[in-house]
Amino acid sequence: xxxxxxxxxxxxxxxxxxxxxxxxxRKKGQLLIQxxxxxxxRTDLVAKETGNLPKGNPILGVEVSGTVVASESARxxxxxxxMGLVNGGxxxxxxxxxxxxxxxxxxxxxxxxxxAIPEVFLTAYQxxxxxxxxxxxxSVLIHAGASGVGTAAIQLAKQLTSAKIFxxxxxxxxxxxxxxxxxxxxxxxxxxxxxxxxIQETLGQGVNVILDFIxxxxxxxxxxxIGTDGHLILIGxxxxxxVQDVNxxxxxxxxITVSGTLLTPRSDAYKAELTKEFVAKxxxxxxxxxxxxxxxxxxxxxxxxxxxxxMASNKNKGKIILKVSN
Amino acid sequence: xxxxxxxxxxxxxxxxxxxxxxxxxRKKGQLLIQxxxxxxxRTDLVAKETGNLPKGNPILGVEVSGTVVASESARxxxxxxxMGLVNGGxxxxxxxxxxxxxxxxxxxxxxxxxxAIPEVFLTAYQxxxxxxxxxxxxSVLIHAGASGVGTAAIQLAKQLTSAKIFxxxxxxxxxxxxxxxxxxxxxxxxxxxxxxxxIQETLGQGVNVILDFIxxxxxxxxxxxIGTDGHLILIGxxxxxxVQDVNxxxxxxxxITVSGTLLTPRSDAYKAELTKEFVAKxxxxxxxxxxxxxxxxxxxxxxxxxxxxxMASNKNKGKIILKVSN
Numbered sequence: 001x002x003x004x005x006x007x008x009x010x011x012x013x014x015x016x017x018x019x020x021x022x023x024x025x026r027k028k029g030q031l032l033i034q035x036x037x038x039x040x041x042r043t044d045l046v047a048k049e050t051g052n053l054p055k056g057n058p059i060l061g062v063e064v065s066g067t068v069v070a071s072e073s074a075r076x077x078x079x080x081x082x083m084g085l086v087n088g089g090x091x092x093x094x095x096x097x098x099x100x101x102x103x104x105x106x107x108x109x110x111x112x113x114x115x116a117i118p119e120v121f122l123t124a125y126q127x128x129x130x131x132x133x134x135x136x137x138x139s140v141l142i143h144a145g146a147s148g149v150g151t152a153a154i155q156l157a158k159q160l161t162s163a164k165i166f167x168x169x170x171x172x173x174x175x176x177x178x179x180x181x182x183x184x185x186x187x188x189x190x191x192x193x194x195x196x197x198x199i200q201e202t203l204g205q206g207v208n209v210i211l212d213f214i215x216x217x218x219x220x221x222x223x224x225x226i227g228t229d230g231h232l233i234l235i236g237x238x239x240x241x242x243v244q245d246v247n248x249x250x251x252x253x254x255x256i257t258v259s260g261t262l263l264t265p266r267s268d269a270y271k272a273e274l275t276k277e278f279v280a281k282x283x284x285x286x287x288x289x290x291x292x293x294x295x296x297x298x299x300x301x302x303x304x305x306x307x308x309x310x311m312a313s314n315k316n317k318g319k320i321i322l323k324v325s326n
Numbered sequence: 327x328x329x330x331x332x333x334x335x336x337x338x339x340x341x342x343x344x345x346x347x348x349x350x351x352r353k354k355g356q357l358l359i360q361x362x363x364x365x366x367x368r369t370d371l372v373a374k375e376t377g378n379l380p381k382g383n384p385i386l387g388v389e390v391s392g393t394v395v396a397s398e399s400a401r402x403x404x405x406x407x408x409m410g411l412v413n414g415g416x417x418x419x420x421x422x423x424x425x426x427x428x429x430x431x432x433x434x435x436x437x438x439x440x441x442a443i444p445e446v447f448l449t450a451y452q453x454x455x456x457x458x459x460x461x462x463x464x465s466v467l468i469h470a471g472a473s474g475v476g477t478a479a480i481q482l483a484k485q486l487t488s489a490k491i492f493x494x495x496x497x498x499x500x501x502x503x504x505x506x507x508x509x510x511x512x513x514x515x516x517x518x519x520x521x522x523x524x525i526q527e528t529l530g531q532g533v534n535v536i537l538d539f540i541x542x543x544x545x546x547x548x549x550x551x552i553g554t555d556g557h558l559i560l561i562g563x564x565x566x567x568x569v570q571d572v573n574x575x576x577x578x579x580x581x582i583t584v585s586g587t588l589l590t591p592r593s594d595a596y597k598a599e600l601t602k603e604f605v606a607k608x609x610x611x612x613x614x615x616x617x618x619x620x621x622x623x624x625x626x627x628x629x630x631x632x633x634x635x636x637m638a639s640n641k642n643k644g645k646i647i648l649k650v651s652n
Contacts, residue, residue, distance in 0.1 A: 131583075215574045234577055241575040248541045249567040251560055251586030257457075258584045260577030 003092035032070035036111035061090020065114030083114035100272025116293035124153035138208035146174035216240035294318030329418035358396035362437035387416020391440030409440035426598025442619035450479035464534035472500035542566035620644030
């Protein structure tokens, strides 16, 4: 089969097309999927940059949509349209997926849309509800609101709670997208200090939950923006890893919980439990388009390198998809 | 009544004995307690140092034991022996206590022992189980193992779980006390690097939960000692507030949750819920002496100043109690 693999030129890892990759062998408890679309994720870029093969698989890609072509599952027999996380191997014509990670793909959604759902919506669900403990009448600040996880988190917070939603983004175009999804307070971080705006909008109380992809450069402002008993969830560190002078007294006095998380390295059991709860809470909402994946661009599988460069440029609003032409 | 109050000489706060303090007025939902014993806590020292009156009460003290002398509670009628948290007002002959904070004091325990239980055992319970999510077969590192919260946490972990218990302390006498409570691994932090010992003892896996009273000076070693999905609970900062160079990548890669907490400023509802669960899980264990308060010293109420100085010197193993002679 055709697949996009990491290849090494000395210590430098790059992507190469392999037209004769082996179709993966389905094990017990797995589905073999004929992949129709896969999505590009930052974890794929990190793999290329560091040369570390996630789960040892030379084929990149952690989420796909497609059709089941080999299965022993009564719930997902051959011919079923599915989407879900995979342990690598997504940038390919065929991939294996644990049954516990598979989600039915509604007829209302295209395969490109299906590939745009698992990683960002599951991450958003996990961070908002499992880690952030967001309650119905609380408030949440979502940084990088126009990103894949950002747009998913906005929609989930909007549809599953009555929480007041704050976002930051870098441009009016990105903020318009956030507004269309139902955000209450839009903050262009180039034009104003987000923590001052949040303190003002919450009458000094701060928000209950913050989803942060930025890290070090936002640390002080995040702590100023968060309220008592708040949860700060770190899911990326695009703005640097080292924070100088962290004041632990603030953590104690505000009783703040800071959680670092990554979805990809977690266990299959964790992902399966998350997937199950997510499907129960959201499948109806996807079917009636109250939740919808946001796609920025679709590339052919063979253009994976360009797709990754596009993601690295931070210009996308929503997901970047690789379409597999069979 | 006689009470120990904060008094101000210019900006400098000190303790003074007031022989004509007003007996507090019991409100609906409260008990009036004839106090037999109160305990000294670090929060009292902070109040004296900063001159901030906790909850506006000039009388210090956040936990007492005694006898109910006015009540509308069927569960705690007049004459009942009780112990529990109070919102200030503990260093006195009488104090009011919310019914939700009251715990029955078993006949097997003295009033001095009763006053030694609420703050440290509730804090230890909250941090181990509500924040630290300690599971039966996990592992926990308890810093300052011979302190009030430390000795309570060791006993609760030992009696309510099968977790492997690590402690640090500064002397062999303190470590002997910890050993008598059932600790598995004793670490004298003056003699060895605790993180190296923990990495070695856990075969590189690290511990699941850390209870830390020290803060900044232990930050790096705590992060080295903690395992994947671990919980680091900060309940004090005796070792400094400012951490230089916090690496957020460690939080993400190990998926660490850091929670700052203080019990005293929390809401009455929170304390009542915690008290209720604590009583359900522990009252039998106190009655048969499987859990026991550790008392270091008992002072007369009038010697509150000396009692606080003794706490400030960090020499105590277990609680410092003020006994009220009626």
